[in-house]
Amino acid sequence: MTRTDSTMQALVLHAVGDARLEAVARPTPGDGAVLVRVGYCGVCGSDIPRTFVKGTYSFPTICGHEFAGTIETCGGGVEGWSAGDRVTVFPLIWCGKCPPCEQGSYAQCHKYDYLGSRSDGAFAQYVVAPARNLLSVPEGVSLQEAAMTEPAAVALHALRRTGGALVGQSVAVWGAGPIGLMVAQWARAMGASQILLFDVVAKKIEFARSLGFENVIDSRQHDPVEAIESATQGQGADVCVEAAGVPVTMIQALKAVRSSGEVVLLGNPAADVTLPAPLISTAMRREVNIRGTWNSRYSFTGDGDDWHAALKAMASKAIDLKGLITHEVALEGAFGAMQMMKENSEFYCKVLIRAN
Ligand SMILES: [Zn+2]
Ligand SMILES: [Zn+2]
Numbered sequence: 001m002t003r004t005d006s007t008m009q010a011l012v013l014h015a016v017g018d019a020r021l022e023a024v025a026r027p028t029p030g031d032g033a034v035l036v037r038v039g040y041c042g043v044c045g046s047d048i049p050r051t052f053v054k055g056t057y058s059f060p061t062i063c064g065h066e067f068a069g070t071i072e073t074c075g076g077g078v079e080g081w082s083a084g085d086r087v088t089v090f091p092l093i094w095c096g097k098c099p100p101c102e103q104g105s106y107a108q109c110h111k112y113d114y115l116g117s118r119s120d121g122a123f124a125q126y127v128v129a130p131a132r133n134l135l136s137v138p139e140g141v142s143l144q145e146a147a148m149t150e151p152a153a154v155a156l157h158a159l160r161r162t163g164g165a166l167v168g169q170s171v172a173v174w175g176a177g178p179i180g181l182m183v184a185q186w187a188r189a190m191g192a193s194q195i196l197l198f199d200v201v202a203k204k205i206e207f208a209r210s211l212g213f214e215n216v217i218d219s220r221q222h223d224p225v226e227a228i229e230s231a232t233q234g235q236g237a238d239v240c241v242e243a244a245g246v247p248v249t250m251i252q253a254l255k256a257v258r259s260s261g262e263v264v265l266l267g268n269p270a271a272d273v274t275l276p277a278p279l280i281s282t283a284m285r286r287e288v289n290i291r292g293t294w295n296s297r298y299s300f301t302g303d304g305d306d307w308h309a310a311l312k313a314m315a316s317k318a319i320d321l322k323g324l325i326t327h328e329v330a331l332e333g334a335f336g337a338m339q340m341m342k343e344n345s346e347f348y349c350k351v352l353i354r355a356n
Contacts, residue, residue: 006026007026008023008125009021009022009024009124009125009331010120010123010124010331011062011064011123011124011331011334011335012024012062013051013056013059013060013062013063015055016051016053016054016055019063019338020335021332021335024062026125027120027127028075028128029075029078030076030128031076032075032077032130032131033075033078033128033129033130034071034075034078034081034087034134035072035075035127036067036069036072036087036089036122036127036128036129037069037070037071037125038064038068038122038124038126038127038355038356039068039069039143039147039356040067040068040143040144040147040328040352040354041064041066041123041147042064042066042147042148042350042351042352043066043334043337043338043352044066044151045177045178046268047116048338048341050117051063052338052342056117057118061117061120061121062116062120062121062122062123062124063116063117063121063123064115064116064121064123064124064127064353065091065114065117065121065122066091066122066147066148066150066151067089067091067122067147068087068088068137068149069087069127069143069356070083070087070143071083071084071087072126078131081131085136086143086146087134087135087136087137088135088137088149088307088311089115089122089129089135090135091115091121091129091133091150092106092107092113092114092115092298093112093115094109094112095110095111095112097111104297104299107297107298115127122355123334123355124331125331125356132300133298133300135149135307135311137311138311138314140315141311141314141315142322144328144352145322146314148178148324149307149310149311149314150296151178152186152310152313152319152321153296153298153305153306153307153310154179154182154266154293154295155182155186156182156186156309156310157293157294157296158241158266158293159171159186159190159239159264160306161262161264161291161292161293162239162264162289163262164190166190167190167191168191168192169191169193169194169238169239170193170194170196170228170231170232170237170239171183171184171187171194171196171238171241172197172224172237172239172241172253172256173187173195173196173197173198173243174198174199174241174242174243174244174249174252175199175242175244175245176197176198176201176204176216177243177349178324178349178350179243180197180241180243180244181197181208181213181349182319182321182324183241183243183266184197184208185211185320186313187239189313189318189319192239194215194232194237195213195215196216196224196227196231197213197215197217198216198217198218198219198227198244198249198252199218199244200219202218203347204347207326207347207349210323211324215227215231219249219252223252224252224256225255235258235259236256236258236259236261236286237256237258237261238257238258238262239257239261239263239264240254240257240261240262241253241264241266242264242265242266243267245267245268245269245270246267246270247271247272247274249267250265250273251275251276254282254283254288255279255282257283257288259287259288261289262288262289262291263288263290263291264291264292265290265291265292265293321350324349324350325349325350325351325352326347326348326350326351327348327350327351327352328352329351329352329354330353330354331354333353334353337351337353
């Protein structure tokens with residue numbers, strides 16, 4: 001492996017299913033941007049279909065949007081940041097000109113760029129990012145943890161869509177993957193009195209229990225709607241978070257929510273859902289609030305957004321994401337790890353790539 005100052009190692013996606021570890025030109029930061037030496041980059045669930053099924057917007061691309069590292073160099077006009085600073089990066093590059101951007105809703109930007117899908121991301125030793133997308137990693141938070149800020153922010157955003165007043169509430173979560181487990185951790189940190197997690201994979205159920213969640217239920221053995229009814233004296237859950245994305249779980253979430261409760265749609269839908277008319281009637285009569293959630297809210301001034309909140313919660317240990325890491329591989333092993341995820345050949349929760 002050759003490495004000079006002008007090249008770097010990167011996992012380059014050339015076509016669907018064709019990713020190769022190569023020496024490529026190390027990018028240089030333009031005005032207002034920095035070069036980040038990547039410490040760790042998480043493999044997102046979305047990176048698997050992106051790599052093996054759908055492809056990226058153009059080829060070749062370097063994927064990877066969940067990362068943290070240290071600033072190597074700053075481009076022109078960058079103020080407030082210097083080489084050696086530990087950072088994580090909001091990977092969505094907003095246009096700044098459309099109506100949602102005007103309101104700070106960058107995830108809704110009409111004309112955005114994205115590190116790791118539309119532009120080169122962090123399955124590489126280095127990546128260029130705009131300085132306005134940087135967040136400082138607080139002391140006591142490792143780069144491994146900071147690399148999970150993106151999914152943690154997504155999970156927090158989902159719960160904040162309900163208004164976020166979870167003290168004493170019952171929260172049911174379908175899907176015990178990394179995002180579902182992070183939702184459950186946030187619910188605990190936000191004061192929920194009851195957290196019920198549902199999955200159908202024995203290893204995931206076991207893993208969730210090992211993280212200290214008591215009510216982790218195998219949906220194949222116990223009907224989630226009945227489990228929630230008996231746990232809530234027949235009232236239903238205050239908040240139902242659908243993080244599995246399959247029709248049956250969406251129907252269960254709608255059935256199990258209490259009057260005036262909240263159903264949050266978080267899982268990417270795997271198929272069409274047919275809602276029985278009586279269920280729609282019940283949801284109407286109960287005045288159920290159905291919320292969509294998308295990505296996360298970021299503010300570069302750090303004004304109560306999901307990203308800065310996630311880093312603060314990691315620093316204060318209100319949430320602990322380290323326990324979610326099941327695999328840590330070098331760049332050389334990254335594609336193999338992604339194949340393992342695609343084929344489900346091993347149990348995994350969060351898979352991190354060590355980039356340097
Ligand atoms: Zn992601
Ligand atoms: Zn915009």
